[in-house]
Amino acid sequence: MFRTLQNRLVSAKPVFLAAQRGYAVKSVPLTAETYSTKVSRNPNFKKLDEQDLQHFSSILQDPHGLITGEDDLLFYNEDWMRKYRGQSQLVLKPKSTEQVSSILKYCNDQKLAVVPQGGNTGLVGGSNPVFDEIIISLAGLNKIRSFNEVSGILKCDAGLILENADNYLAEHGYIFPLDLGAKGSCHVGGNVATNAGGLRLLKYGSLHGSVLGLEAVLPDGTIYNSMESLRKDNTGYDLKQLFIGSEGSLGIITGVSILCPSRPQVFNVALLGVSSYEAVQKVFVGARKELSEILSAFEFMDGKSQLLTGRHLKIDHPIESAEYPFYILIETSGSNKEHDDEKLETFLANTMEEGLVDDGIIAQDETQLKNLWAWRESIPEASTIGGGVYKYDVSLPLKDLYGLVEAVNEKLVEADMVGFDDESKPVVEAIGYGHVGDGNLHLNVAVREYSKTIEQVLEPFVYEWIQSKKGSISAEHGLGFQKKNYIGYTKNDVEIKLMKDLKKHYDPNGIMNPYKYI
Amino acid sequence: MFRTLQNRLVSAKPVFLAAQRGYAVKSVPLTAETYSTKVSRNPNFKKLDEQDLQHFSSILQDPHGLITGEDDLLFYNEDWMRKYRGQSQLVLKPKSTEQVSSILKYCNDQKLAVVPQGGNTGLVGGSNPVFDEIIISLAGLNKIRSFNEVSGILKCDAGLILENADNYLAEHGYIFPLDLGAKGSCHVGGNVATNAGGLRLLKYGSLHGSVLGLEAVLPDGTIYNSMESLRKDNTGYDLKQLFIGSEGSLGIITGVSILCPSRPQVFNVALLGVSSYEAVQKVFVGARKELSEILSAFEFMDGKSQLLTGRHLKIDHPIESAEYPFYILIETSGSNKEHDDEKLETFLANTMEEGLVDDGIIAQDETQLKNLWAWRESIPEASTIGGGVYKYDVSLPLKDLYGLVEAVNEKLVEADMVGFDDESKPVVEAIGYGHVGDGNLHLNVAVREYSKTIEQVLEPFVYEWIQSKKGSISAEHGLGFQKKNYIGYTKNDVEIKLMKDLKKHYDPNGIMNPYKYI
Known part of the structure; x- marks a missing residue:
């Protein structure tokens, strides 16, 4: 039987950016130094001077529109994972499309490189400068x-x-x-x-x-x-x-x-413990068929990701009965509570009867529902509690999805790098979770430090493994700086050539977000 | 109360192409002649010669891969509405991607213009040649x-x-x-x-x-x-x-x-009679909210479209009780029959109680369901029974959707052109139907002949009306030949320039489907 979730989880919504930003502790190494063998500043780009600053001032007509102080710049130069740091000397905060247009036209004429930046929550260093690119923040255009x-x-x-x-x-x-x-x-x-x-x-x-x-x-x-x-x-x-x-x-x-679709009137969330990845797949295939039009999310998480999340949030796992190697979060959403409840309960009863699901809970109210989602959404941040995380966001055929996590852990064990509780080892563990429904795995290698040695064990191994299964090296995070050189593992030569042609077609001077993407 | 649909409709699935192709009757005028003031052959294109034919033969290695006989060519030169006729002397039927590649490479080198053609069911003359373009049929690539x-x-x-x-x-x-x-x-x-x-x-x-x-x-x-x-x-x-x-x-x-999504296990279809276009909108807003995740189609049809369909199919209207100015077809699809039936019945009962729906029927089995869809799908063909049809496929804000049909009929009445049963008038009637759920209206002006005079009453009036409501002159049919010169009613100068640049980028010789699109 399903136990009801006790209202034990505190509101644990991950607040990105805040927790990670203890700048005083240890500074993030400069991207240009960490990757000095891979990238060098394009000498065709002009270096910012006083006249440029005056011109931008005249466009923005607002003293708060330009950020030039070193401390203030740090927030924009660094990414939230504290993995990348650029050296921009200027952030511009336009407040209208026309201002963006004037800024870009000037930058293009002067060959000043730029990086557009939104909320700076990216995971591949795509919105942070590498060298001295001007950061154009969209934060002022928010209506x-x-x-x-x-x-x-x-x-x-x-x-x-x-x-x-x-x-x-x-x-x-x-x-x-x-x-x-x-x-x-x-x-x-x-x-x-x-x-x-x-x-x-x-x-x-x-x-x-x-x-x-x-x-x-x-x-x-x-x-x-x-x-x-x-x-x-x-x-x-x-x-x-x-x-x-x-x-x-x-x-x-x-x-x-x-x-935007109509907001569903009823949401249900269930968290299930299962014994194998095979069971995860079977539950998914069943859910898509039986829950069909009300199935709105199907997420999976491995056991180790749960241990880290528990430590990070300092609370017990929502399913207390036992530890399982895999967990599934199912969300349904629809227009009729009675119908949705019946569909979900029938489905879950069947999966337990078939021995696919070992234990589980269904959120009984809005707070419990939010807490279960918060638990799931806390994994990315929990992955960093050792000190850092190497993130891989991949698409793979469903049957191969978890195989990548296993392969990476084997590889790390071979290299004698892993110790979940052994602080002398550089790697905590490779954990896996993600959107099974979309064939999208998040492989997070939780580490105690970023190092070339770890990186060399992981890459190109991870990318080659993905390529061998005809997967994508970026399902949803993008290429950014991290994967610029790896696109060939997913795209063929014709595709890459056509992309480069298109880039040249629209940005002949290459000022837009250089050193990244393709 | 809803009456049950008696199994009266014969299987009336529209068979495109067949019915319209009484070639002996009257030949379709050549597009190049009908629109001689608008378009002339691009002299940069080479004219097909014997050497080209030999080269294509050597690529295709199949005597059935080349069509050159005049009668056989007619099927590919004409559109199914019998509105456009090209003068191609050659149809090629490649059987592999490599053959398509060899053909295009040769055509590009030789500056031979081409028209790709699929099932030739287009509605804007997009897949028929205008002059002597070579038709490349994809019919042989069908696995x-x-x-x-x-x-x-x-x-x-x-x-x-x-x-x-x-x-x-x-x-x-x-x-x-x-x-x-x-x-x-x-x-x-x-x-x-x-x-x-x-x-x-x-x-x-x-x-x-x-x-x-x-x-x-x-x-x-x-x-x-x-x-x-x-x-x-x-x-x-x-x-x-x-x-x-x-x-x-x-x-x-x-x-x-x-x-491809999982096939729903249950389908329901209802056909409703309502008294006003306002009621159509209200029923739609309600359906989206209450039927929500099971609503899979919401179509509307005006009264005159139903009269034409009845005459064309030679059967009575599925709702016999009375004639209504508007009809709605609702389809639901889901995973649980009991739940879907309950949702639909509750919804329909509410709409009748509120006085929005006057009468209606729900298909009771698969055959009735198919027949109701066949009735809806027969409208395009029924529109041509007078002799021809001017088709406009537009996106408009929901509130303005039917206003266009009314405006066009007013305009035609002013010009003394309309007679639903008066054979001396060139126009039967402008009718409206389409996908309300997508804001997509099909305006069909059923005519007894195609003529410049009718066209001049309709255009640019229709396009200007759409532009004034910020709609799109092509919701789903495309631009093709018909709307090449009208894109400016929907797209702005920057968009058009960017499109032209892109066309030049990929097709510098302009051999791909010339005289159309942009």
Whole structure:
């Protein structure tokens, strides 16, 4: 039988950026130094001078629009995992699309390299500079432009925080078709620029389907605007698609028009303990069939990820009865509580009867539901409690998904690097969790330090393993700085050539987010 | 109370192409002559000669791969509405991607213009030549390449007929995420090339979300292949998106990889009679909220469209009690019959109680369900029974959707052109129907002849009306030949310039489907 979740979990929503930012402790090494053999500054780019600063001042007309103080710059130069640090001397905070246009036009004319930055919650160093690129923060462009209650179309600035967008929609009976752990910090524009996937892609599909229009500024200052698009529009090439997932390499997204679904009236969340990865797969196949239209998330987590999360949150596991090698989080959402409860309970009873599920709990109220999600969403942060984390975000055929975690742990054990509780070893453990429903695994190698030695054990091994299974080396996190040189493991030569041609077509001077992507 | 549908409808699935092809009766005027003031042959294109034919023979290695006989060519030169007729002297039927590549490379080198053609079911003359372009038919590339029962990913040749794809998927418990009236003839590749929308977009979203990978041949013969993509892949620009909806203007799609959802276990279809367009909107807003996750189609049809359909099918209307100005077809699909029935019945009872719905029927078995859909799908063909039809496929804000039909009828009455039963008038009536759920109206002006005079009353009036409401002049049919000159009513100058740049980037010689699109 399923036990009811006692209201034991404290509100444990991960607050990205805050916890990790104890700057005094130890400074993050400069990306340019850590990767000095891989990357060098492009001498074609101009170095920022006093005249440039004056010009930007005249564009922004606001003393708070330019950030130049070293301490203030740190927040923008570093990523939240404390893995990358750039050396930008200038952050610009435009407040209008026209200002973004004037800035880019000037940078393009002067060959000043730039990095667009949203909420700075990226996981591949994509939104941090490598050398002295100017950071263009979208934080000042954060308004809701309009919402249509009949069509469900939301139009907003790129810098709107995802959670703010969703809270606004909730008041109108709608939901943002994307949800992810960093929602309290990340920007809608950043989500689109990185084609974020997140927790409910299973139900709402990818942003390539739900984004209806964009406003974006090209490197030469041209403002591309397709914000008026309706749900269906077959008049010419769907240019906005190029910006979705382009990680700031073609231009800067300044506005987003997106189709939002009706907010489900009922949510259910269950957390299950299972004995094998095979059982995880079987439960998934069954859930997709039996829960079908109400299945909105299907997440899995391995046992070690749970131990780390418990230590991080300093609370017991929601399922106290025993430790299981795998856990599954299922969310359903629909319009009729009675129907949804019946579907979920019947399904869970069947899976237990078939011996696929060993134990589990169903959230009994909103707080319990939020706490179960918070538990799941705390894993990324919990992975860093040893000191750091190497993150791999991969797509693999379902049957091979967990094999990668096992292979990496074997490899690390061979190298005598792993000690879950042995502080003398550099690696805590490789853990696995993610969106089974999308074939998307997050492999987090929790470490006590970042080091070349660990990196050499992991790479290119991880990428070669993925390639051998015809997977993708980036399911949803993107390429950024981390994976720039590894795209060949997933894309073929023709694809890469066509991408490079396209980059040159739109950004002939290469000023947009250089040293990254392709 | 809802009456049960008696099994009166004969199987009335529209068979495109067949009925309209009474060639002996009256020949379709040549597009080049009808539109002689708008278009002239590009003298840069080479004219086909004997050496070219020999070269193509050597590529295809099959005497049936080349069609040159005038009667045989007619099927490919004409569209099914009998509105456009090209003058191609050659149809090529490659059987492999490599053959397509060799053909295009040769054509590009020789500057021979080409038109890719799928099932030739298009509605804007996009797949028929205007002058002597070589037609490349994908009909010979029609195999299923693979299907993964766990992921639901189907990989197939572009020339696979949509209905064949869906029948195959049905055997495996899956459904193709697209359905439209022409499914018995249209090709999957053509659907993708035109970004077809169809009947269930409301539930399954657009092809931009569900297509995972493509194989396409660029004008210079380069084979672009992203068929290995999994559900999530953020490694670089999503190039395949450019081909979705590009109508053969950038290259030829030869393979499609698409994510298919589980086939719902229960379908319900209801047909309702309502008294006003306002009621249609209210029923829709209610359905989206109350039927929510099981609502898979919401179609509306006006009264006159029903009269034409009845005459065409030679049967009574499924709702016999009275004639209504508007009808709604609702489809639900889900995993639990009892739950779905309860949701639909409760919803319909409420709408009748509120006075929104006057009468209606629910299909009681599979045959009735199919017949109701067949009734809806027969409207396009029924629109042509007077002799021809001017078709407009538009996106509009929901509140303005039917206003366009009213405005057009007013305009035609002013010009003294309309007579539903008066054969002396050139126009039968402007009728409206379509996918309310997607804000997509089909305005069909049923006529007794195609004439410049009618066209001048309709255009640019229709396009200007749409522009004034910020709608799209093509929701799902595409631009093709019909709307080439009207894209400016929906897209702005920057968008059009960027599109033209992109066309030049990929097709510098302009051989791909010339005289159309942009």
